[in-house]
Amino acid sequence: MILMASGSTVLAENNETKTQPGVAISFDDLYISEWFEANEFFRKYDWKATFYISRFYRLSDEEIEKLHTLQKEGHEIAAHGFHHIRAVDHIAENGVQAYLDYEINPMMEMMHANNFFPTTFAYPYGNRDPSIDTLLLDRFDILRGTTRAAPDLESLRAFFDNNGVVYGLGIDSQRVDFDLDYVLSALQYAKDNNKILIIFGHKTVPDHQYRNETDYKTLIEICEFVTKNNMRFYTMDELSGFIQK
Numbered sequence: 001m002i003l004m005a006s007g008s009t010v011l012a013e014n015n016e017t018k019t020q021p022g023v024a025i026s027f028d029d030l031y032i033s034e035w036f037e038a039n040e041f042f043r044k045y046d047w048k049a050t051f052y053i054s055r056f057y058r059l060s061d062e063e064i065e066k067l068h069t070l071q072k073e074g075h076e077i078a079a080h081g082f083h084h085i086r087a088v089d090h091i092a093e094n095g096v097q098a099y100l101d102y103e104i105n106p107m108m109e110m111m112h113a114n115n116f117f118p119t120t121f122a123y124p125y126g127n128r129d130p131s132i133d134t135l136l137l138d139r140f141d142i143l144r145g146t147t148r149a150a151p152d153l154e155s156l157r158a159f160f161d162n163n164g165v166v167y168g169l170g171i172d173s174q175r176v177d178f179d180l181d182y183v184l185s186a187l188q189y190a191k192d193n194n195k196i197l198i199i200f201g202h203k204t205v206p207d208h209q210y211r212n213e214t215d216y217k218t219l220i221e222i223c224e225f226v227t228k229n230n231m232r233f234y235t236m237d238e239l240s241g242f243i244q245k
């Protein structure tokens with residue numbers, strides 16, 4: 001039996017502190033107006049999301065303003081690459097310093113200049129390897145790769161395991177491995193096992209037509225599940241508080 005819930009942990013009967021089960025929702029790339037509109041709709045669930053911004057130099061002043069508004073509401077604005085390239089391939093061809101100078105350093109400079117201070121990073125295309133993780137964990141608290149739906153939930157890698165490298169399960173409607181019932185069963189598993197499910201999408205839309213679009217219906221079901229089951233929305237930065245170093 002759970003006696004008390006406060007913040008992100010729950011105190012169980014044996015006085016052991018457990019993580020409050022929940023979900024960390026993230027969205028990638030540059031769909032600022034769509035995310036802003038989605039927030040108008042999903043605010044009623046008191047949801048929190050992490051927005052991973054790539055190609056920051058393409059943003060208009062109005063889009064930057066919208067990101068500040070989202071941040072003020074408790075959402076996280078995080079980093080997704082200055083040019084959105086495949087890290088492994090770029091380093092293999094050009095070396096580590098060239099990668100940092102092309103993909104990471106200018107992004108951080110520009111985001112800092114606009115008063116965003118990202119502490120977490122999502123790999124474009126989920127393209128990563130352990131040596132790049134080591135490199136980037138000097139600069140970020142959490143690195144998000146990607147994973148696919150696993151037939152059994154025990155082997156699904158999208159549950160946070162107190163490690164700085166995490167793997168998101170895709171929730172865009174046209175993904176071959178996407179199935180809303182499966183996502184809900186993963187949430188049930190998170191609830192039953194005091195875990196946090198990590199998911200990611202791209203453009204939020206009321207009705208999808210193309211690739212890289214997340215349907216409102218998916219998000220509604222997720223938000224309702226979280227609300228009904230006394231679970232919690234986490235930003236990615238909040239997860240870093242649980243990392244065992």
Ligand SMILES: [Zn+2]
Binds near residue numbers: 125
């Ligand atoms: Zn991306």
